[in-house]
Amino acid sequence: MKHIQAATALLFAVPLVLTACGSAAGAAPSSTSGAATTSAAAASPIVYRWGVPGSNGAVVPLERATPAAVTGITGKVVQLATSNSDGYALTSSGVVWAWGVDNYGELGDGTTSPYSTRAVRVSFPAGVRIVALPNPMPFDGALAIDSRGHAWGWGLNADADLCLPGLAELRPEQLPLHGVTLATGARAHSLFYAMGTVYACGSGTDGALGTGSTADSPRPARVTGLPAGMRVISLTSSWNGSGALLSDGVYYDWGYNAAGQLGDGGTADSDVPVTVRLPAAIRQVSQGGSSAGNGQTIAILANGSVWSWGANKTGQLGDGGTASSDVPVRVHVPPELTFVKVNSGGYACYAIDRQRRLWAWGSNDYGQLGTGSSALLETMPVDVGIHLTQVSSTARNVAGF
Numbered sequence: 001m002k003h004i005q006a007a008t009a010l011l012f013a014v015p016l017v018l019t020a021c022g023s024a025a026g027a028a029p030s031s032t033s034g035a036a037t038t039s040a041a042a043a044s045p046i047v048y049r050w051g052v053p054g055s056n057g058a059v060v061p062l063e064r065a066t067p068a069a070v071t072g073i074t075g076k077v078v079q080l081a082t083s084n085s086d087g088y089a090l091t092s093s094g095v096v097w098a099w100g101v102d103n104y105g106e107l108g109d110g111t112t113s114p115y116s117t118r119a120v121r122v123s124f125p126a127g128v129r130i131v132a133l134p135n136p137m138p139f140d141g142a143l144a145i146d147s148r149g150h151a152w153g154w155g156l157n158a159d160a161d162l163c164l165p166g167l168a169e170l171r172p173e174q175l176p177l178h179g180v181t182l183a184t185g186a187r188a189h190s191l192f193y194a195m196g197t198v199y200a201c202g203s204g205t206d207g208a209l210g211t212g213s214t215a216d217s218p219r220p221a222r223v224t225g226l227p228a229g230m231r232v233i234s235l236t237s238s239w240n241g242s243g244a245l246l247s248d249g250v251y252y253d254w255g256y257n258a259a260g261q262l263g264d265g266g267t268a269d270s271d272v273p274v275t276v277r278l279p280a281a282i283r284q285v286s287q288g289g290s291s292a293g294n295g296q297t298i299a300i301l302a303n304g305s306v307w308s309w310g311a312n313k314t315g316q317l318g319d320g321g322t323a324s325s326d327v328p329v330r331v332h333v334p335p336e337l338t339f340v341k342v343n344s345g346g347y348a349c350y351a352i353d354r355q356r357r358l359w360a361w362g363s364n365d366y367g368q369l370g371t372g373s374s375a376l377l378e379t380m381p382v383d384v385g386i387h388l389t390q391v392s393s394t395a396r397n398v399a400g401f
Contacts, residue, residue, distance in 0.1 A: 044076040045389060045401040047089050047119075051368035053100045053397040054085045059115045062100060065367030067386050067400070072119035073097045077401050083137035083155075084290060084395035088144075089119065094129030096122040096144060100397070104140050104156035105170035112170065123171045124152065136237065136288075136394040138162065138185030138202075144172065151175040151183055151192055159188035160218035161202030177220055186237040186289070186394070191223070191244075193232045198223040198244055206240040207271025208255040214271055225272040226252060236297075238289030238344070244273065249281020249302060260326025261295040263309035267326055278307060278328055288316075288344025290395035298331065298342045298349050306331040306339050306351070314347045315379030316362035322379060332380045334359075345393030356387040358400065368396045 048067035057063060075091030082088070086100030086107070097119040098107040105112055108122035122144075124130065130152075132145040141155030141162055152172040153162035162185075163175045175192075182193035189202035189209060199220035200209035207214055210223035226232070226244060234245035240256035252273035253262050260267055263276040280301040289295030289311070296310030296317060307328040308317040315322055318331035333339055339351040339359070348362030348369060359381040360369040370384045391400040 044073075046070075047073055047077055047080060047087075047399065047401045048386065048388075049087055049099065049397075049399045050370045051393070051396045051398040052366040053087070054115070057366065059101060061117055062115055063367065065370070066372040067370050067384075070099055070119055070399075071117075072099070079133050080390060080392055080399050080401055081133040081135035081137055082392040082394040082397050082399050083140065083142060084397055085140055086137070086142065086155075087392075087397065087399040088122070088133055088137065088142060089399075089401070090130055090133050090144075094131065094147065096124070096130050096133065098122050098142070101140070104168040106140055106142060106155040108142060108154040108170070108172055110171050122154070125172075128152075128172075132181075132183075134183035134185060134190075134235075135392050136184060136186055138190055139187045141185065143183050143185055143190060145180050145183060149179045149181065149194070151177050151180040151194075153190075159203040159216065161185055161188050161190045163190065163201035163218070163220055165218070175220075182232060182235045184235040184237040184242075186241070187239045189237070189240075189242070191235045191237055191242055192220065193235055193244075194220075196229075196231070198226060198232060198235070200242070203240075204271070206256040206269045208240045208242055210242055210254040210271065210273055212272050223254075223273065225254075234285060236285060236287040238287045238295055238297075239291055241287055241289055241295060243285065243287045243297065245282055245285050249283070251276050251278075251282045251285055251299065253287065253297065256289075256292075256295060257326075258292065259295060259311040259324040261289065261297065261310040263297065263326065263328055265327050276309070276328065279303075280305070284342060286342050286344040286349075288346060288349065288393065290346035294347045296344055296349065298344045298351075299328075300339060300342055304338055306333055306342060308344075308349065314363035314377045316344075316347055316349050318349060318361045318380055320379050334381060341390065343391050343393050345398065346395040348393065348396075350391045350393055350398070351381060352388055352391060356389060358384040358386050358388050358391060360384050366396045368393065368398055370398060
C-alpha cells in the first residue's frame, strides 16, 4: 500500500467546478495526431470524439484511435459530457446534441437505432432551456438540468437510476426533483444536489447510494452523513461509486472500494460518505470506473498539485507504476506544466494544461488515449497532440472541445 506523500493539515479554499457547471468555450482547438485542424477565430470550437463507445468495439464505425470531429452540431458549444456509449454537447442557446449508440433511446430524439456518428438534437419539450450537462452520465442513459432547476432523464432506466418508472425513455422526461443544480450518474445509479441536499436513485449495490444501506431506491433517497449546512459544489460518480466535493475543499466519497477507490486507507465498501485526506483542499475532482476491474479518482488541489487513488493495473493513477493505492498518490505532471482540469475514465485519465494541451495516461487498448500509438498503456501523462477547453471520458468513450 502506498502512503500519502508530504501529508499536512487540510487547507481550505473555494474550488473550481468542472462536473456539472460547464466552462465557457475559449478559442477553437487546434490539433495534430490525425485530428482535423481549425482556426482559433472560428465561431464555435470543434467537438472531437475518440476511443470506443458501447460494448468494446461492437460498433466499429464509432471507433477512433485519434480525435475525429463530430458533425451535425449547430450553435456554439459551451459544455460536453459522455456516457459509456454516447457523447452530448450543450450549446449557448440551451440546445443539447447527442451522438453514439441508440439502443435504448440514448440520443433522446424519440427513436432507437444501432448508432449515429452524426449528432442529432435531443428533443426536449417546447420552452425547456438546458443549462448544465451532468458529467459523467448514467450507463446507456443521460441527464440534463434546465434553467428552472428541473432535472431530465432519458435512455436506459433498468435500475431506476433515472428516478423514473419505465425501462427506457426515448425522449427526455422530467424527474421528480426541483431546485436541482448538480447531477451525475454511472452504471446503475444517479446523484442530484437539490435545495441543499444530495439525493440518489437506482441500485444500492456496494453502498453506491450513500443512504446507509445497500438497498435500491427507485425514487430520490437522501444521502446521509454529509455535513449539515455545507454547500456541495461538485458531484461525481463511477461504477458503483459516488463522490461530493464541498465548498470548503473537502471531498467525500462512498460505495465500491475493492482496490482502494475510496482513498480512505482501506478496501471495505462504504454505504455512507467517508473523507479523503489530502495535503491541501481540492479544487477540482473526477471519479472514473466502468467495471469491478478498475475505478480511480483524480483531483487537483488548491496548491496546484495533482493526486489520484484507486485501481492502477493499467497505470491510470499516473504515478509511473501499476500498483493500486488506497490512499492518494501524486501524479507525475511533466516538469514546468500545470494541469487546470482533470477527468477520470474507465482505465485511463486525462488532463488539460494552461496552454490547453491535452494529456492522457492509462490503458490504450481501444485507442482511448487518442495518441494513435500502438502502446497498450502509459503509466505517466503523454501529450495527445490536441488543444482543448474541456475533456470528458466514461468507460472507453472520450470527447472534447
